[in-house]
Amino acid sequence: MHAIISKLRIGLAKSAVALIHWFDTDYGNADLTAIRAKPDRVEFVRIAPFILLHLGCLGAIWTGWSWTAIGVAVGLYLLRMFAITGFYHRYFSHRTFHTSRPAQFLFAVLGATAVQRGPLWWSYQHRHHHRHSDGEEDVHSPAVRGFWWSHIGWITSGRNFPTDYSQVRDLAKFPELVFLNRFDSLVPALFAAALFAAGHFLGEFFPSSGATSWQLLVWGFFISTTVLFHATSSINSLAHLLGKRRYETADNSRNSLLLALATLGEGWHNNHHRYMNVTRQGFYWWEVDISYYCLKTLSWTGLIWNLKPVPLAAYEYEHPVSTRHRISHPHSHRA
Numbered sequence: 403m404h405a406i407i408s409k410l411r412i413g414l415a416k417s418a419v420a421l422i423h424w425f426d427t428d429y430g431n432a433d434l435t436a437i438r439a440k441p442d443r444v445e446f447v448r449i450a451p452f453i454l455l456h457l458g459c460l461g462a463i464w465t466g467w468s469w470t471a472i473g474v475a476v477g478l479y480l481l482r483m484f485a486i487t488g489f490y491h492r493y494f495s496h497r498t499f500h501t502s503r504p505a506q507f508l509f510a511v512l513g514a515t516a517v518q519r520g521p522l523w524w525s526y527q528h529r530h531h532h533r534h535s536d537g538e539e540d541v542h543s544p545a546v547r548g549f550w551w552s553h554i555g556w557i558t559s560g561r562n563f564p565t566d567y568s569q570v571r572d573l574a575k576f577p578e579l580v581f582l583n584r585f586d587s588l589v590p591a592l593f594a595a596a597l598f599a600a601g602h603f604l605g606e607f608f609p610s611s612g613a614t615s616w617q618l619l620v621w622g623f624f625i626s627t628t629v630l631f632h633a634t635s636s637i638n639s640l641a642h643l644l645g646k647r648r649y650e651t652a653d654n655s656r657n658s659l660l661l662a663l664a665t666l667g668e669g670w671h672n673n674h675h676r677y678m679n680v681t682r683q684g685f686y687w688w689e690v691d692i693s694y695y696c697l698k699t700l701s702w703t704g705l706i707w708n709l710k711p712v713p714l715a716a717y718e719y720e721h722p723v724s725t726r727h728r729i730s731h732p733h734s735h736r737a
C-alpha cells in the first residue's frame with residue numbers, strides 16, 4: 403500500500419512540474435547533466451499542448467473554410483518558415499550573418515510564433531545535432547533511432563526539454579532572448595489570440611471575406627502551424643534519408659529539391675552539413691533557396707549584413723559516383 407501511495411505521489415509531483423513547464427520552461431532544470439542522462443521516455447502531460455495543436459486542426463470540420471482563411475494559413479506558413487530557416491537556423495544557430503539587437507529580437511518573436519519553442523532551445527538542439535550528426539549522441543538521427551523518432555519522437559522525451567544555456571552563451575547574453583526562450587508559450591498564445599481577434603474583425607466589418615474568429619484560429623494557427631512543424635521536422639528526418647549526396651560528409655545528410663521547395667531552401671541539407679556556416683544553402687541557381695533570396699533582399703535594406711558567402715572550395719568537388727567532373731566556372735552563381 404505504502405509503495406502505491408509513494409508511486410502516486412511521485413507521479414503527481416512529476417505531472418505538476420510538467421504543468422509548470424508549459425509556462426516556465428526553465429523551472430527545476432538545475433541539474434542538466436542528470437536530466438540529459440535519463441533514458442528517453444514520452445512525457446504526455448508535458449507534450450499535451452503539442453497534441454492539442456494537432457487536434458485543433460480537426461476544428462475545420464465545424465468552422466469550414468474560406469479563401470481568406472486558406473490565404474492566411476499559406477501566408478503565415480511562408481512567413482514563419484522564413485523566420486525559422488532564415489533566423490532560428492541561419493542566424494541564431496549558425497550566426498551566418500549579422501543584424502542589430504532590435505531586429506534580432508523582432509525576428510526571434512516572429513520565429514516564436516512558429517511554436518517550435520524558443521530560439522535558444524532550438525539553437526542548442528540544432529548545434530548539438532551538427533556536433534553529433536547521425537552518431538549515437540544525435541537526438542534526432544533517423545539512422546540511429548528510426549524515422550518516427552527523428553521526426554517527432556525526440557521532442558516528446560523529457561531529456562530533450564531543457565535548454566543548456568552553456569551551449570548557446572553567445573545568445574544567452576541577451577536577457578530579452580532568454581525571456582522569450584524561458585516563457586516560450588507566451589508568443590504563441592498572443593499570436594493565436596491575435597488571429598482570433600482578426601477573424602472577428604473580418605467577420606464583423608468584411609462579411610464578404612467569409613472569415614470568422616474560430617475559422618481564422620483553426621486555419622491560421624492550428625493547421626498552418628501543424629504543417630509548418632512537419633515540414634521543418636522533415637529536415638531532421640527525410641533530409642537524412644532521401645535525396646542525393648554531393649559531399650562525403652560523416653553523416654547521412656542529403657540534397658532534395660522537393661524538401662527545399664517545402665522548406666524555402668533547407669532541403670540542400672548535404673550542402674549545409676558540409677558548409678554549415680554559410681548563409682546560402684542552395685549553391686547553384688537551380689538549387690532553389692527562397693530563404694536566401696529573402697535574406698539577400700533584406701541585406702540590401704541594411705537590416706542584416708555580412709552574409710557569409712559560399713567558399714570557392716565548395717565548387718571544387720567531384721561527383722562521388724559515375725559522372726565525375728570538376729565544376730570550373732561557378733562564380734556567377736555564388737553568394
Ligand SMILES: [Zn+2]
Binds near residue numbers: 531671
Ligand atoms: Zn541534419
Ligand SMILES: [Zn+2]
Binds near residue numbers: 528674678
Ligand atoms: Zn544547421
